[in-house]
Amino acid sequence: MIRSRTKSSLRPVAQRGSTFIACGLLVALSPMRPAFGAEEGGTFREQVRKLQEENSNLKQKLDSQSDAINGLVQRLQALEQKTPARIAAPTTPVVLAEPDVDMGHDVGSKMPSLSLLWFGDVDYRVGGKLRGADELPSTFGLGQLGLMANSRLSDRVSIMSEIVFQYKDDESASTTIERLQLQYHANDLFNFRLGRTHTPFGYWNETFHHGTWFQTTILRPELMRFHDGGSVLPIHSVGVEIYGYQPTKLVDLHYNIGIANGRGRAYTTTVDIQDLNDNKAVYGVLDLQPAGVPGLGFGVNGYADVIPPDPSVASRNGNINELITGAHLTYLRDNIEFLFEGMRIEHDDHVSNQRYETWGAYAQVGYQYHAFKPYYRFDYLDLGEGDPYYGPLLVDVRRHTLGVRWDFITWAALKFEYHYIDQKGLDNPNAFYTQATFTY
């Protein structure tokens, strides 16, 4: 609109141009005029000379005006670029740290691009933890330092790795490859992933892991806690997965199915190098997001494996058939976070011919209010009594967590939590945790 008006302002200048043309014609036609007397001829020549001078002056003025108008037009166009028409500029623009990274669509002849992200946390804890039968004193603690690297090798092939550096409970340092996966993206519905992955159980295990900055709470749910390097669930898998996304008018569907090395002899190990039997673990998760309720997601998951014997334990000299089934319900929208997951872990022991059932669940709710997010979670873990696979280190737990997360800047947060823990052997049910967590 602005541009068209500016063009219209040029019209008066153009009209004046016709005056100059008329003057030019007058000069050009002058030799064709009939002969006059000498005096009359001199006057006429004087008039022509004056007209030529005036014409020359006007031409100069016209040029300078044209330059000025062009300058104004350029400034107007610059103004249009700076302040998009029809939209008001914000009074205080907020520019967040936003990576200006090309998505790598023209990677053909270039070196692969690499993006690196570090995650870390430092903690302080009072109560809530046992070593053997003893409650541990309050302590500062260095959390995990995770390095995640991502690279797109082509339009359809990408690599992702995650390495975690940490100190274990016995103060020894460890470095582990938590994830290393080669991905091929055929289309939205079919993608392939090969390597060490987070086993897709419902929501949490795939969404959060070693980057505590992502998760609202300090601790993972009891169901997915790291216990001496292991968990009630097989949280990592080494194998191949197919996953994808299919939107429909009513519901968006996400799926992930995989085949991988099964569990190790003990629940604390992941089989990375050599599986212990020919039975591979198979698993899958289905997540549905109804179009009518944006933010809502729900789904089911399953995992089946044959756990090999452990010759070092007398009661473990036979296979255990493992079947894990679960369901999840999430709502994430408009500052509300609601998460629920429940799992049933069934172990059929070939030695005792007994079936052991472990049940675990958590429900978490949080509300983001500016930089603060108060939250509550209830954890429930009920282990199959006498399950030979888990052994005596894992115990039943019911844990209430009440906390607040403060994102004092975009990429760092402080978390403060009170825990009420109902756990065998823990005399004082109260515990207090704080965590500083960040990414860079």
Add this chain to the structure above:
Amino acid sequence: MILSVRKMLLGIVFTAMVQVGHAAEVADVAIVVNRDNPVDELSLKELRSLFELQQQFWKTGSRNRVALVTLKAGLPEKELILEKVYHRTEEALNRDWMLRVFKAEIVSSPVVRASSGEVIKEISRLKSGIGFIDASMKDPSVKVLRIDGRLPGEPGYVLRAGKEN
């Protein structure tokens, strides 16, 4: 005479600037793709899926991978898209991009440009590109998509800030 021409031009400039200010209440944001993209129309749901990079491949043509071009934080066009499409704040969106990278669902966050003009340049270059611009900046070098059957400026267009006249 020169003085009067200058006055007239200044008058036009001021009038245009005042109109820019008044028109802020009827902002439309246009969704643009490369001119070679065969897609002419999207539903708001499809747009959301593309903008969240849930859908990462175009379903037509060469089935190229979607290249999302977004605008930097704080611009009115970005604020409108955050409200109408993403339903979250800029900070929450940045965190989500980071989470998607962490989950290996995407390799990096979208390309960020500083102005609608720069988005137009980028989309005209990227055959699989999609982005959003101030609708009054639309340019023949990119294609403006219908959203839920309507173009910017038409009654009932969904990506509109403020009240319609």
